Amino acid sequence: MTLGIAVIGTGRMGADHVRRIDSVIGGARVAAVADLDLERAGAAAAGIEGCGVHTDPAAAMAAPGVDAVLIASSGPAHEAALLEAFARGLPVLCEKPLTPDPAGTLRVMEAERRLGRRLVTVGFMRRYDAEYQRLRLTLDQGELGRPLMLHCRHRNAKSPSFFTTEMLIRDSVVHEADATRWLLGQEITAVQVLRPRSTSYAPQGLGDPQLVLFETSGGVVVDVEIFVNCGFGYEVRCEAVCERGTASIGESGGLVTRAAGRAAHGIPQDFTIRFAGAYDREVQAWVDATRRGCVEGASTWDGYAAALVCEAGVRAQESGGRIEVELPERPSLYA
Numbered sequence: 001m002t003l004g005i006a007v008i009g010t011g012r013m014g015a016d017h018v019r020r021i022d023s024v025i026g027g028a029r030v031a032a033v034a035d036l037d038l039e040r041a042g043a044a045a046a047g048i049e050g051c052g053v054h055t056d057p058a059a060a061m062a063a064p065g066v067d068a069v070l071i072a073s074s075g076p077a078h079e080a081a082l083l084e085a086f087a088r089g090l091p092v093l094c095e096k097p098l099t100p101d102p103a104g105t106l107r108v109m110e111a112e113r114r115l116g117r118r119l120v121t122v123g124f125m126r127r128y129d130a131e132y133q134r135l136r137l138t139l140d141q142g143e144l145g146r147p148l149m150l151h152c153r154h155r156n157a158k159s160p161s162f163f164t165t166e167m168l169i170r171d172s173v174v175h176e177a178d179a180t181r182w183l184l185g186q187e188i189t190a191v192q193v194l195r196p197r198s199t200s201y202a203p204q205g206l207g208d209p210q211l212v213l214f215e216t217s218g219g220v221v222v223d224v225e226i227f228v229n230c231g232f233g234y235e236v237r238c239e240a241v242c243e244r245g246t247a248s249i250g251e252s253g254g255l256v257t258r259a260a261g262r263a264a265h266g267i268p269q270d271f272t273i274r275f276a277g278a279y280d281r282e283v284q285a286w287v288d289a290t291r292r293g294c295v296e297g298a299s300t301w302d303g304y305a306a307a308l309v310c311e312a313g314v315r316a317q318e319s320g321g322r323i324e325v326e327l328p329e330r331p332s333l334y335a
């Protein structure tokens with residue numbers, strides 16, 4: 001059976017996911033879309049046969065032929081959409097952050113536990129990126145010895161107009177929170193944030209860049225430069241420093257040219273280019289698992305753990321101190 005998907009939120013990511021489901025991946029169709037902005041929803045659905053266009057997420061989920069939901073609305077709208085999907089028993093792929101704050105994620109987790117089965121996959125797409133997968137395999141194979149440190153760089157050319165200093169952590173560094181847990185198989189136990197002077201290219205009031213430090217349960221220290229108005233392009237790098245060597249990803253965009261005394265390579269301008277393959281694999285994997293009746297990938301628990309790390313990060317931003325992450329015991333549903 002072809003999976004009928006309701007896509008909630010048809011902004012930048014939602015519209016890209018509609019295009020991906022409609023013309024890149026297999027086994028699924030866009031059955032309905034919803035966005036508060038009807039025109040935007042209509043534009044995303046243009047040319048897709050039988051795709052209903054709505055402003056209300058609940059109406060899109062109730063549309064004929066909907067078997068599953070992809071949530072790509074703004075972070076604060078995720079919780080209501082998730083609970084609506086649960087009420088209908090629909091499997092969900094939800095863009096990160098699962099909710100912007102751990103209190104919201106906890107409510108979602110409690111609702112899913114009451115259902116007694118997993119319905120949610122969180123869109124932490126780096127888990128599907130070929131370079132991240134090779135880095136994890138390299139660490140798992142153990143030839144480099146135990147990891148000691150990760151040096152991460154996360155740079156965006158320009159932040160959206162609605163971006164706040166908190167969002168550098170909750171919206172951007174949330175990726176490194178998940179990637180650290182996934183790469184190392186360790187929990188993040190404490191967070192510190194150092195705040196250099198802000199770039200004059202950041203909108204007024206935005207503290208950009210920042211240096212975020214994680215400590216992990218296995219004694220690894222992770223530094224993350226988050227810089228969302230770097231100006232020159234989109235870069236996500238990670239270097240693992242291990243006992244017998246290092247492994248790094250994100251160093252070059254692929255092709256390198258050498259001419260007239262210079263070597264050069266292009267830099268992607270945003271995540272839709274750098275992570276295009278990862279988004280394709282993520283959505284395909286979710287569709288395939290859902291059609292088999294399975295739920296795979298990052299769980300609500302992973303979304304919660306990342307949200308707790310980000311909460312500690314925001315408190316560390318405010319206090320300038322070292323904040324411990326209080327992670328409760330993992331419920332058996334997410335074992």
Ligand SMILES: NC(=O)C1=CN([C@@H]2O[C@H](COP(=O)(O)OP(=O)(O)OC[C@H]3O[C@@H](n4cnc5c(N)ncnc54)[C@H](O)[C@@H]3O)[C@@H](O)[C@H]2O)C=CC1
Pocket residue numbers: 008009010011012013014034035036037040055057072073074075077095096097123125171271275
């Ligand atoms: N995995 C990744 O690399 C990325 C993930 N994201 C995530 O994707 C989500 C969407 O981000 P963008 O597309 O960049 O934002 P956007 O602002 O371009 O789009 C959000 C859309 O959601 C709609 N919306 C908001 N509340 C709604 C509601 N209650 N019901 C229906 N529609 C609603 C808005 O009208 C807007 O069209 C966010 O969770 C964001 O964190 C964004 C960029 C990259």
Ligand SMILES: O=C1[C@@H](O)[C@H](O)[C@@H](O)[C@H](O)[C@H]1O
Pocket residue numbers: 156171172175228271
């Ligand atoms: O998820 C994303 C955005 O929401 C976030 O704002 C960017 O900083 C990240 O690079 C991107 O992957």
